[in-house]
Amino acid sequence: MKKILKHKLAVSGSVIIIAMVILAILAPFFCRYSPDDIDIGQYLLPPSADHLLGTDQLGRDLFSRMVYGARISLSVGFISVGLAVIIGMFFGAIAGYYGGITDAVIMRFVDIMLCFPKLFLILALVALFEPSIYIIMVVIGVTSWMGIARLLRAEILSLKQRDFVLAAKACGVSDVVIIMRHLIPNAIGPIIVNATLGVAAAILLESGLSFLGLGVQPPTASWGNILMDAKFTLGIAWWMTVFPGVAIFITVLGYNLLGEGLRDTLMARK
């Protein structure tokens, strides 16, 4: 922990993330306007004291929409990666621990999933269901677990020959307990790194999908779909284009920095 606090990149990443999380959780306290309040008379106003970041083409306060958009981005990031971690750890642990044919089958499955360009698979699934924030979370989750499965498998393969695992086995500890209590805690480092970077990737994916009109659907605000609207006001309302992009960029950068910092500190021991 001390090492992480000394790592400048990791600290700056964490500061960005914590600030974003506070902003998202306490959203109503920061906003003077509701994100969905339409005021046609006030459309496309530039940033001012009244509307900190200006208003959009329907006269909605951009600052409020951005703050509520942070909620969407962060929850998509966390939940989809949480899902990916659960699926990935499940398959990775089983493949690594049991080996043999189970391992071969699971790893071939991972290879196959990796053959599909991720965005194609996600869009195909989105086309089959109606796009909504829940579908987006699930779809990103089920297409992002392969890296984690591979990592955990590799870690477990090397850990399971170690004495403490053999000792636990000799004591008659059940497989589930060995995996959950002895193997996973010792292999968690790379997974935390991967998951942190995964949140960044998921936020980018969500905003990309929403930008294409296939992610979070209006009127719910998300950084991606504000940018979709900004496409039509390009050259008229710079604030619509600049702020959401900067928000995505800074958030993603925050997770990437934290991820790199964790990689340096958690994995340097080996």
Next chain:
Amino acid sequence: MLTYITRRLIMLIPLLIGISLISFLVIHLSPGKPTDVQFQFNQKVSLEVRERLEKLYGLDKPVLVQYGEWLKRMARFDFGRSFIDERPVTEKIMERIPITVTINILSLGLIFLMAVPIGVFSAVKEGSFYDRAMTVFVFVGFAMPTFWLALLLMKFFGVTLHWLPVSGMRSLQFEYYTFWGKLADYARHLCLPVCISAFTGLAGLSRYMRTNMLHVLRQDYIRTAKAKGLNQNRIYFRHALKNALLPVITILGLSVPGLIGGSVIFESIFAIPGMGKLFYDGVMSRDYPVIMGVLVIGAFLTLLGNLLADLAYCAADPRIRYSDEKQES
């Protein structure tokens, strides 16, 4: 070498079967299923579409028969006809593959040309100002939402400066240009998409190159070369670079699915008539035969990319085929 290729080709079979299974699963999530009530609320999927899907994929037949038919279709590259214009899906995809592949090869080439020097010099001058500046540059590219950067640059170079065209592959007067004029016209149209995709895709390869080079520089033979008093540049570029460069081939292969997938965003922003745009339009109009066709062909292209990378690696590094042959004997 030949045994390696054969083995590698045999390994493709389970992957192909897997691709067919997963895409089959995706079809089964489709609204053709009579039990899927939720799609009755969806106006885009009319009763007619449902019936056509049922007929196309034989959704009223037993599951195994359906899967058998799907396999046959995949083997013949027959994905049915588009719901929109009734043209065979394969034909529609085939005329667009060259565009997407060209753009991806161009951006892969650009990534390679930029990432190798960045990584090598960062490693040689580890911890220097250059190293840190490059780390920041690469990180910025990595965190940048591609579509946002595209939007900004389109506005700047296209709308404000009028230097570059903002959409499509060719100008209206394209037909009247000379050969070189045509080439220049393509270059002007593709400049932004290729540069942006290279910039945002740079991080992985350049970081990888840096790590590799650092690893190689710590090897004994580099120390020997230094001890011999060999010229520094000769050590870095003749001895170290060659060895650090080899594994990069694999990474290039692995980045294929990301690039192909990313083409959806690029091509729809810049209105480039490639496979990504076709897919995007298909998704927007719920043109299921097109969606399925592109999904499967995208996976084939990825497989092909990985295969080529593996073969290139094998050709470049004899250790691979020797260890492989040893395993067999």
